[in-house]
Amino acid sequence: VTARHDLPSPSGPPSTAFVTPISRQNPSRNKSNFHTGADAAGSLEAVSPRQTRSPHCIMITDPLFYAVAIPAVILTGLAKGGFMNMLAMLAVPLMALVISPVQAAGIMLPLLICMDVTALWAYWKVYDTANLKVLVPAAVLGVGIGWATASYVSEAHVRLIVGLVALAFCLDHYLGLRQRAEKHRPNPLMGRFWGMVAGFTSFVSHAGGPPMQMYLLPQRLEPRLFAGTSVIFFTVVNWVKVIPYAALGQLGLDNLTTSLVLAPIAPLAIMAGAKLTRIVQPQTYYGLAYIAILIVSLKLIWDGGKAVLGL
Numbered sequence: 001v002t003a004r005h006d007l008p009s010p011s012g013p014p015s016t017a018f019v020t021p022i023s024r025q026n027p028s029r030n031k032s033n034f035h036t037g038a039d040a041a042g043s044l045e046a047v048s049p050r051q052t053r054s055p056h057c058i059m060i061t062d063p064l065f066y067a068v069a070i071p072a073v074i075l076t077g078l079a080k081g082g083f084m085n086m087l088a089m090l091a092v093p094l095m096a097l098v099i100s101p102v103q104a105a106g107i108m109l110p111l112l113i114c115m116d117v118t119a120l121w122a123y124w125k126v127y128d129t130a131n132l133k134v135l136v137p138a139a140v141l142g143v144g145i146g147w148a149t150a151s152y153v154s155e156a157h158v159r160l161i162v163g164l165v166a167l168a169f170c171l172d173h174y175l176g177l178r179q180r181a182e183k184h185r186p187n188p189l190m191g192r193f194w195g196m197v198a199g200f201t202s203f204v205s206h207a208g209g210p211p212m213q214m215y216l217l218p219q220r221l222e223p224r225l226f227a228g229t230s231v232i233f234f235t236v237v238n239w240v241k242v243i244p245y246a247a248l249g250q251l252g253l254d255n256l257t258t259s260l261v262l263a264p265i266a267p268l269a270i271m272a273g274a275k276l277t278r279i280v281q282p283q284t285y286y287g288l289a290y291i292a293i294l295i296v297s298l299k300l301i302w303d304g305g306k307a308v309l310g311l
Helices: 063-080 085-095 101-122 129-148 155-175 188-205 209-219 223-240 242-247 253-262 265-279 282-309
Strands: 002-007 015-021
Touching: 063 085, 063 101, 063 253, 063 265, 085 101, 085 209, 085 282, 101 188, 101 223, 101 242, 101 253, 101 265, 129 188, 129 209, 129 223, 129 242, 155 188, 155 209, 155 282, 188 209, 188 223, 209 223, 209 282, 223 242, 223 265
Parallel strands: none
Antiparallel strands: 002 015
């Protein structure tokens, strides 16, 4: 037995967004859970008409959406090209300014997969096999956990937790909260933990960057090796997410068509990111990386905190 969750439509009857098993529903949480499409700022009822889609429209046509979505895709392309790959986390929060974050995640997934193809070409055979053997299986498990708990876990809570952990990571780097060597050796146990967390947060809102970075950044890999490892990792994770996203109704014709309209921007941004990675010195690269993850962590804490506190 299933229950239908409807999105309001600017014209005509509401269009069905997602289908959730009744046995897994919790009425007290429906305004913030993954399946209902509630955004980080409030419930579905607060979504404005421009954030919805007509049942007769096969793509988003609002110019305001593209004014936000194009920069989001450019930032994601630069990140996929290996330049500050934490920037990819900003895509869903940016799009969530004008549409629901659930729809934003659905639009971004096909774009991420297309970007992965270009990024794989740019970083062919440039990756750290030992790290991938630890991270990838754990991330697949994390995606499975995300799918299994999708009806119960609030996206706002996930954003807040990821932001707090990433902020602690940055403070540790800048303030030296613990003694550490210049370069850390990989710890498989920690790699499995952070890989699982990355898979889970990536499933919820494509926010797998900080957990994965928390394992890789202290190793101080050569920038191209670091970028190539990240590309392989998220290529696998994004493909694994296709089945649960399709099952949750996030890959409908309107989302796919909108993704197709934005797709031509992706390869140009990726190649620009790959070129920047080649010319930026390692010390500068990692300095910028920590600044980027600090900014993203503060953004996630702000968005998640507002939603949790009901502001």
